[in-house]
Amino acid sequence: MFDDSFDTSTKETTTLSYQPTDTCDDDEGFHKFLPGELIKGRYSVFSFAGKGVFSSVLRARDLCSEDSREVVIKVIKRNHVMLKAGNSEVKILTELTKKDPKCRGHCVHLLDSFAYLGHLCIVLDSHKMNLRQVIKKFGGKTGLNLKAVKVYSRQILIALRTLKKSGIIHADLKPDNMLVSAAQNSLYVCDFGSALKAGESSLTPYLVSRYYRAPEVILGLPYSFEIDMWSAACCFYELYTGSFLFNGQTNNQMLKAHMDLLGPVPKRLLKKAHFASLHFDENYVFMHVEYNKITDKTSVTRLEIAKPAFDLLSKLRSSSSVEDVKNNRVDLFYDLLLSMLNFDPNKRISVSNALKHPFLIS
Structure with a gap:
């Protein structure tokens, strides 16, 4: 004391x-x-x-x-x-x-x-370890078991509920910024150097660490507490698989990864996005920018994205035990992730409803 x-x-x-x-x-x-x-x-x-x-x-x-x-x-x-x-x-x-x-x-x-x-x-x-160190030490390249994911996910959501009650957006939620107790049973969100009060936000395409950055930040749309919900979903996936959900070296590559999972960004959002022209042409076709290390040049390819290219549920099931698949736990986890990852922040699940999701209360 x-x-x-x-x-x-x-x-x-x-x-x-x-x-x-x-x-x-x-x-x-x-x-x-x-x-x-x-x-x-x-x-x-x-x-x-x-x-x-x-x-x-x-x-x-x-x-x-x-x-x-x-x-x-x-x-x-x-x-x-x-x-x-x-x-x-x-x-x-x-x-x-x-x-x-x-x-x-x-x-x-x-x-x-x-x-x-x-x-x-x-x-x-x-605290001796952060959540990324816990994932590496106990999950290796395959991630933690679903029971541990459930415990940590619930605590992360409780932290987001705490922040929302105080009108605070963390704006840099990632495993590095979560400390874990010596017994590995309690988690605490830390590092509030990028945090801000709701309503005090200003448009910048580089808020939040890139792999956890919500699409509204990249596109220059108004943002609020929902950017933390997107980041939390990225963390949940990482807990379970030991790998990044979205792995791009630029904002453009991140958007491509987002659309590979979720399909095209709704045009109604692009029409209001301040930075849309950096990634989409006048017809809202995605301009994929790729860098060639050999020639040291970039090329732009216009991609008509009509549907997702990445099967998230299959990926989760491949990382799961037979028992978790049989008992429908993995499908519930998948449903929670999708509810947190909508392109439209207003359609993402709220933190209060997320805490009531069957995956966390079953």
Whole structure:
């Protein structure tokens, strides 16, 4: 337990402005880890856990807790854009932590945030693995069993319900951004650096990591909570098969993969899409852009897509046990995925109805 000097229910949000200082930073603006470093007089750093585009991650002991519990400290890169995203993440995490003090909503808790040597630091519970690591360790190239998929899928949907109640779109849902407990039975959505409030969205074709990016983002249509539902479906498939549902190197290739599974994008959506002309001609015929590594040139092929080319149900059944197929569990899983993957975000299943889907309650 934490001592009385720290209470997430009353803590004010830390907002840090960019302050150029002579700090222990590398050339990219990341904080350089020092073994035994004591941060804020309470966090004793014992290892460097890695770094991404926006931040580096340290593992530390909280010396002000009764058992010197292990925590992770996300140290935001010293950069104007990164700090802005970090301040936004702290604000969202503070709100979620206050509304869900017992962490029943499957979103990671904020323990502390503060300025340190010109960096914004975000302190979170420590978990050894994320969901991608769980898939690789226990599922290999074939994925997890359907029982585990069911448990994790339900918890992901509970997290989306938690976010929706707070009016928050995660906007980067993927296995890397879900932490798993030591017993592998609980999952917590994390990394809210791209998250935003509903109604504050702006059109950009690169929101959300590419393999999990919903078609309305790519096409430049208005988007909301439904982009997280699309991403969740991609995660569910990955849990079960160990492979990506949609694997394209560009937005154009991603749209091709979407249509291979779902058939053509409805013209009524394309007529309203700001970025449709990047991928479709004036007659709404898809322009497939391919890159040739040998010639170092791209070619454009117009494709009339009339129906799906990929049989999702057959793929799922081929990854299933005889018992799961016989008991109709795989067909129920397939039905849930399809309900989450409609091109029209308004026709995707709602999170409340998804939680009532027969696959999750059977």
